Amino acid sequence: MSASPDLRPATEVRPSSAVAIDISAVRRDFPILSRQVHGRPLVYLDNAASSQKPRAVIEAERSLYEEYYANVHRGVHTLSMASTDAYEAARSKAQRFLNAGSPREIIFTRGTTEAINLVAATFGRSRVRAGDEVLVSGLEHHSNIVPWQMVCEEKGARLRAAPINDDGEIVLDELAKRLTTRTRILALAHVSNALGTVNPVAQIIEMAHARGVPVLLDGAQAAPHVEVDVQALGCDFYAFSGHKIYGPSGIGVLYGKASLLEEMPPYQGGGDMILSVSFEKTTYNELPYKFEAGTPNIAGVVGLGAALDWVGGIGLDRIAAHEHGLLEQGTRRLQEVPGLKIIGTARDKVAVLSFVVEGVHPHDMGTVLDYEGVAVRTGHHCAQPVMERFGVPATTRASLAVYNTKEEIDVLVEGIQKAREMFA
Numbered sequence: 418m419s420a421s422p423d424l425r426p427a428t429e430v431r432p433s434s435a436v437a438i439d440i441s442a443v444r445r446d447f448p449i450l451s452r453q454v455h456g457r458p459l460v461y462l463d464n465a466a467s468s469q470k471p472r473a474v475i476e477a478e479r480s481l482y483e484e485y486y487a488n489v490h491r492g493v494h495t496l497s498m499a500s501t502d503a504y505e506a507a508r509s510k511a512q513r514f515l516n517a518g519s520p521r522e523i524i525f526t527r528g529t530t531e532a533i534n535l536v537a538a539t540f541g542r543s544r545v546r547a548g549d550e551v552l553v554s555g556l557e558h559h560s561n562i563v564p565w566q567m568v569c570e571e572k573g574a575r576l577r578a579a580p581i582n583d584d585g586e587i588v589l590d591e592l593a594k595r596l597t598t599r600t601r602i603l604a605l606a607h608v609s610n611a612l613g614t615v616n617p618v619a620q621i622i623e624m625a626h627a628r629g630v631p632v633l634l635d636g637a638q639a640a641p642h643v644e645v646d647v648q649a650l651g652c653d654f655y656a657f658s659g660h661k662i663y664g665p666s667g668i669g670v671l672y673g674k675a676s677l678l679e680e681m682p683p684y685q686g687g688g689d690m691i692l693s694v695s696f697e698k699t700t701y702n703e704l705p706y707k708f709e710a711g712t713p714n715i716a717g718v719v720g721l722g723a724a725l726d727w728v729g730g731i732g733l734d735r736i737a738a739h740e741h742g743l744l745e746q747g748t749r750r751l752q753e754v755p756g757l758k759i760i761g762t763a764r765d766k767v768a769v770l771s772f773v774v775e776g777v778h779p780h781d782m783g784t785v786l787d788y789e790g791v792a793v794r795t796g797h798h799c800a801q802p803v804m805e806r807f808g809v810p811a812t813t814r815a816s817l818a819v820y821n822t823k824e825e826i827d828v829l830v831e832g833i834q835k836a837r838e839m840f841a
């Protein structure tokens with residue numbers, strides 16, 4: 418038994434993008450991909466909801482619990498120090514992953530939802546006043562709408578949304594019109610979960626900053642597919658979730674510019690976020706601990722570090738190239754299906770295929786596909802305003818990851834044809 422966690426930063430080792438990924442080897446890393454569903458090989462196409470986990474992540478959590486687990490930031494004993502080292506090493510991995518300037522700017526949260534709630538409840542509540550505005554877009558996940566709505570309701574402010582066009586792209590002129598002297602923050606998806614649209618965030622941040630408006634990016638769907646450099650983007654906040662990037666659930670990251678985090682009040686009170694407590698006065702801990710009250714999700718953090726290493730070991734550029742090939746093939750094949758309409762046809766997209774088929778309810782589609790071993794998501798994808806914009810109550814969504822194959826797209830299309838024959 419060793420009490421030494423894996424502290425190696427694999428994200429720095431980048432294989433050349435010219436070398437294609439060995440997908441069979443990648444698939445062997447994911448134990449769950451060898452299982453069957455209803456007697457068929459699992460075809461897992463629900464990655465935008467949550468992705469599967471490679472052995473490296475499972476192993477990182479196992480070895481933490483079996484070899485060096487203890488609470489972090491508390492003990493002088495060997496195990497506590499080893500756990501703390503692993504926890505803080507994961508913070509540095511997240512810092513490198515986002516190219517943040519300092520680990521002080523990396524706060525661990527339960528996920529994207531909590532990260533956005535944290536910013537809304539601290540930055541939002543201290544800056545938004547009656548008559549002010551918060552700007553989002555028509556493509557947002559409910560997690561990037563409701564926290565802002567709550568702040569606006571409390572303060573007597575107004576939540577505005579920049580509209581999207583028929584391809585599912587934000588209409589930039591309309592967004593610009595809504596960036597006014599009253600706008601206190603622009604909160605925007607980097608990539609849409611329902612449609613796959615990649616927003617031109619660098620351009621949008623420039624527009625917002627030119628008007629003095631800070632920008633939060635919801636990176637839940639971007640981090641697994643797109644290289645993110647928060648310093649190059651200049652965004653003020655960036656949030657993503659572990660479970661969508663091959664890491665554990667219940668863990669996520671909030672990046673915030675140190676200057677903003679310093680001025681924000683704490684989110685929750687409790688252990689770890691204090692320097693000293695008396696009944697008269699509490700002084701708060703320094704960054705990032707000021708925002709990490711209570712015993713954190715230690716295994717989740719260590720697992721997330723392993724996931725970021727795993728992704729870095731392959732290279733997001735190669736992952737994106739592979740997924741883009743699947744998106745092109747999938748789009749072509751789906752367009753051949755009579756009565757099928759793809760919802761979300763942005764020029765810049767990640768590998769998300771949202772669609773409706775005439776005469777087939779998405780839930781029936783999902784059930785037929787499940788019997789073929791194909792896991793897809795059906796419903797409104799926690800983005801009801803997007804569904805409303807396209808005049809559909811729900812879609813079927815196939816969302817792809819690095820381990821998906823061309824053959825799996827063929828199985829999806831055969832399943833869709835089967836559902837059409839049954840229902841349409």
Ligand code: PMP
Binds near residue numbers: 658
């Ligand atoms: N934003 C987007 C764009 C998402 O896709 C999701 C997850 N579906 C979230 C926010 C919320 O993420 P989590 O549930 O991990 O907090």
